[in-house]
Amino acid sequence: MAGMEADAIRALLEDAFPDAAQLDVVDRTGGGDHFLVTVVSGDFDGLPLIDQHRRVNDALAGPLGDGSIHELRIKTKGTA
Amino acid sequence: MKTLNEQISEVIADEPVAVFMKGTPQMVMCGNSLRALQALTAAGAPITAVDILPDPRIRQELSAISGWPTIPQVFVKGELIGGADITEELSSSGELRAKLDDELGADRSQDVKVVALELA
Secondary structure (H helix, E strand, O other): OOOOOHHHHHHHHHHHOOOOOEEEEEEOOOOOOEEEEEEEOHHHOOOOHHHHHHHHHHHOHHHHHOOOOOEEEEEEEOOO | OOOHHHHHHHHHHHOOEEEEEOEEOOEEOOHHHHHHHHHHHHOOOOEEEEEOOOOHHHHHHHHHHHOOOOOOEEEEOOEEEEOHHHHHHHHHHOHHHHHHHHHHOOOOOOOEEEOOOOOO
16 A cells, blocks of 8 residues: 555644644654654543544544554643 | 454453554564553553454454554453553553552452464
8 A cells, every 4th residue: 555645644634633732743754654643632621542542543544444554653632 | 163253352351451462472563562562561461462463354353343443452351441652651651550450459460461363
């Protein structure tokens, strides 16, 4: 499966978290398939970590499901 | 023979701490699986590991059950804790140890074992 641009991942996250206070996508290996994403958003306030990560996984379900993302590291935080 | 789905569900339900990973604790095949194992060990967890690599159907069935797309996946007493990132974060904050103390007792064993699923 061909790799993805970090920008494409970022666009999916921006759609899912339009009010994010911080949104970073790092292509960890430069190969377009190992990403570290950081999302800080008020959407996460009061949510357990697992549900915060589920929201990110859901936003990236497409590329996760078709194998374009081989490895995904997630960092999330609320703004409260 | 039990279906894969049944076998996976049983491991999740019956094992105090179940880790679905790439490889085994003796031969870890992925950095994230290693991170999860190290975080669990640091928190004093017993570990029951299942290698998902022998057959792609293991991962498919697992993700269908858990609703979690990536590997590793860590379960405590039947409940999905998360992947490597969450396990690490909860381990360094002390929350994981507190949860294990709560669920399994403070004088729990720290045995590491591997369960091999039967493939049809």
